Amino acid sequence: MSIKIDTKSAVTQTLLEQLQKHASKVEFMPNNEIVDAIRLLEDKGIPNNKHEDYKYCNIESVLRKEFKTVEQSFNELTHDDIAPLKLDEAINMVVVNGNYHLDLSEKMVVKRFNILPLNDLFPAEKNRIASLAKSKTDALIALNSAFTGNGFFLEIEKDAVLPMPIHIIYINSGKQNNVVNTRNFIHVRENAEVTIVESFYNLGTGKVFSNFVSEKLIDENAKLTCYTIQTENELTYSVNTNQVSVNKYANYTNTTLTLSGELVRNNHNVELVGENCEASLNGLFITNGNQLVDNHTLIDHQVPNCQSHELYKGIAKDKSTGVFNGKIFVRKDAQKTNAYQSSKNILLSDSATINTKPQLEIYADDVKCSHGTSTGKIDEDALYYLKARGIGDDNARKLLLQAFAQELINKLEIESLQERVLHLFEKAL
Amino acid sequence: MITIKNLHASIGEKEILRGINLEVKAGEIHAIMGPNGSGKSTLSSVLAGREDYDVTAGEVIFNGKNLLELSTEDRAREGLFLAFQYPIEIPGVSNINFLRTALNEIRAYHKQEDISAKDFLAMVKEKQALVELDAKLTNRSVNEGFSGGEKKRNEIFQMAMLNPKLAILDETDSGLDIDALRIVANGVNKLKSKDNATILITHYQRLLDYIVPDFVHILYKGRIVKSGGKELALEMEAKGYDEIKKEFEIAD
Numbered sequence: 001m002s003i004k005i006d007t008k009s010a011v012t013q014t015l016l017e018q019l020q021k022h023a024s025k026v027e028f029m030p031n032n033e034i035v036d037a038i039r040l041l042e043d044k045g046i047p048n049n050k051h052e053d054y055k056y057c058n059i060e061s062v063l064r065k066e067f068k069t070v071e072q073s074f075n076e077l078t079h080d081d082i083a084p085l086k087l088d089e090a091i092n093m094v095v096v097n098g099n100y101h102l103d104l105s106e107k108m109v110v111k112r113f114n115i116l117p118l119n120d121l122f123p124a125e126k127n128r129i130a131s132l133a134k135s136k137t138d139a140l141i142a143l144n145s146a147f148t149g150n151g152f153f154l155e156i157e158k159d160a161v162l163p164m165p166i167h168i169i170y171i172n173s174g175k176q177n178n179v180v181n182t183r184n185f186i187h188v189r190e191n192a193e194v195t196i197v198e199s200f201y202n203l204g205t206g207k208v209f210s211n212f213v214s215e216k217l218i219d220e221n222a223k224l225t226c227y228t229i230q231t232e233n234e235l236t237y238s239v240n241t242n243q244v245s246v247n248k249y250a251n252y253t254n255t256t257l258t259l260s261g262e263l264v265r266n267n268h269n270v271e272l273v274g275e276n277c278e279a280s281l282n283g284l285f286i287t288n289g290n291q292l293v294d295n296h297t298l299i300d301h302q303v304p305n306c307q308s309h310e311l312y313k314g315i316a317k318d319k320s321t322g323v324f325n326g327k328i329f330v331r332k333d334a335q336k337t338n339a340y341q342s343s344k345n346i347l348l349s350d351s352a353t354i355n356t357k358p359q360l361e362i363y364a365d366d367v368k369c370s371h372g373t374s375t376g377k378i379d380e381d382a383l384y385y386l387k388a389r390g391i392g393d394d395n396a397r398k399l400l401l402q403a404f405a406q407e408l409i410n411k412l413e414i415e416s417l418q419e420r421v422l423h424l425f426e427k428a429l
Numbered sequence: 430m431i432t433i434k435n436l437h438a439s440i441g442e443k444e445i446l447r448g449i450n451l452e453v454k455a456g457e458i459h460a461i462m463g464p465n466g467s468g469k470s471t472l473s474s475v476l477a478g479r480e481d482y483d484v485t486a487g488e489v490i491f492n493g494k495n496l497l498e499l500s501t502e503d504r505a506r507e508g509l510f511l512a513f514q515y516p517i518e519i520p521g522v523s524n525i526n527f528l529r530t531a532l533n534e535i536r537a538y539h540k541q542e543d544i545s546a547k548d549f550l551a552m553v554k555e556k557q558a559l560v561e562l563d564a565k566l567t568n569r570s571v572n573e574g575f576s577g578g579e580k581k582r583n584e585i586f587q588m589a590m591l592n593p594k595l596a597i598l599d600e601t602d603s604g605l606d607i608d609a610l611r612i613v614a615n616g617v618n619k620l621k622s623k624d625n626a627t628i629l630i631t632h633y634q635r636l637l638d639y640i641v642p643d644f645v646h647i648l649y650k651g652r653i654v655k656s657g658g659k660e661l662a663l664e665m666e667a668k669g670y671d672e673i674k675k676e677f678e679i680a681d
Binding site: 379381382384385386387388389390391392393395396399400402403404406407 | 477478479480500501502504505506511513516517519520521522526527528530531532534535538570571587591
């Protein structure tokens with residue numbers, strides 16, 4: 001693959017050159033997507049804080065400062081490394097440094113779903129790749145499309161109701177600075193139902209820029225419940241894009257819990273394309289130190305009679321920053337839309353920042369849309385009440401913050417996952 | 430039990446308590462009455478350790494310790510309990526978890542081990558009955574969606590669970606209908622012993638028909654202007670506070 005690089009951004013240019021050295025041809029990606037990707041990157045470069053959507057999240061500057069050189073060398077992982085990350089009640093699949101790892105993944109004990117490395121797809125499956133997440137719409141999708149690893153394609157068969165969740169463990173294991181592009185496509189066929197847990201870890205010793213893209217296609221009357229657990233460490237800078245398409249009578253729910261990571265940018269884009277479908281996006285983050293967590297959601301109501309709900313909560317400590325930007329787009333035809341959005345945040349220090357911005361663009365005239373946002377300190381009256389009963393300051397604060405977060409932790413309907421997250425949450429407090 | 434000497438307290442520039450003197454011994458019930466704005470709730474808040482107030486003079490000795498030097502939580506652990514006039518709603522924190530945490534922190538302070546789950550539940554059951562609190566409420570979030578009467582009963586339930594040496598009941602009778610008042614008063618009477626003491630803060634005499642005080646003090650403009658036995662409360666009820674106001678307005 002030869003790429004002519006002539007871009008205004010030196011950062012993008014250096015990055016592309018470095019990645020090109022290590023990259024092999026991304027076989028499953030349609031050629032036009034790769035062409036679009038390079039064009040977009042040449043034209044626009046990696047976004048910095050001059051882009052409205054990246055105002056608080058300067059990806060270009062992170063790459064310039066932390067990823068001047070990219071080594072792309074990785075530690076091998078064994079079953080022992082994976083064991084503590086697995087969930088007992090789930091089928092555990094493993095993706096290492098962007099590549100679906102057959103040996104570390106569990107054998108399939110449950111029928112009626114298929115998981116394949118992206119490089120092994122038949123043409124009919126291949127056609128779906130990049131049908132939802134398109135290079136020309138976003139620089140990070142473009143970067144992923146041009147340089148992604150051999151991720152997976154997961155299909156839940158028509159009418160299949162999986163008796164246990166699928167847990168996908170994404171691990172980075174870089175020795176030195178590296179950039180990992182991870183890709184997947186999840187297709188839930190008609191009337192099927194599945195719960196998917198996606199957990200993100202960095203077990204490496206070097207810094208990683210993790211650029212994740214997931215396409216999720218939910219067919220008529222199907223139900224996809226996703227739990228995203230982000231617990232990468234302070235060596236990790238990640239951008240996570242979910243591009244979701246929800247068809248007639250289908251249901252999509254995602255709950256994203258961000259418990260660590262130096263920079264975490266989530267782009268969650270949901271298109272409601274079939275009537276009477278429903279989407280719920282929930283999120284909880286807790287930030288420490290100089291961490292930045294930036295949640296951007298877009299719910300695109302394209303057709304009538306659909307519902308969407310969003311609930312995001314954040315706790316910011318130290319000098320950290322949390323962002324919630326929720327856009328609800330109701331198109332002209334999307335009458336009888338019902339969209340609700342809420343963002344609640346607690347600042348635990350004077351140097352912490354929360355930026356929250358609801359964005360409603362409504363072009364239909366018979367809709368119900370509402371949004372609410374609040375950012376404040378911990379409730380002093382409640383704190384006093386707890387202390388007046390003998391509970392110490394530390395424990396009283398913990399009780400109140402846990403109470404604040406519990407609403408979201410309760411959305412994880414897998415007991416051991418709830419316990420794991422609660423433990424991580426308490427550690428982060 | 431508690432000795433309050435020349436206690437002065439302000440909020441901002443405004444002095445609210447202007448030299449309170451009071452001694453409460455074990456086994457006693459004291460009622461503090463007074464018109465609105467006389468400093469009744471300020472007194473209870475200052476004793477419980479609310480940070481909005483500045484103590485400008487005086488001292489409070491509680492069980493031989495300088496109360497004003499203790500944090501809010503340590504005052505509670507030493508055995509001081511304030512039943513709030515307006516109990517706080519805390520969504521997401523279950524009543525039961527809240528109480529277990531409080532009880533265990535108090536026990537840890539006295540170098541006792543955590544209470545076992547079995548003993549704790551037995552205790553919850555027993556004390557719930559005392560204030561006729563619906564078992565469902567103990568599993569709900571603290572005071573969330575409780576009626577006014579349920580909130581007050583929950584305060585007395587907490588008091589029963591934590592077994593304080595000194596309980597200060599701040600306007601516990603306000604907003605209660607006669608049945609709820611009877612239940613609350615009954616709870617307080619049953620918890621009374623020769624080893625503990627109670628300070629009732631109230632605007633009306635009504636509560637004192639159910640909980641009979643040993644002493645009654647009239648608080649006005651930040652000072653105790655009159656003390657007496659239970660008959661003083663009846664006298665106040667009959668005459669109103671106007672006479673007190675007249676008498677001490679001049680002296681002010």
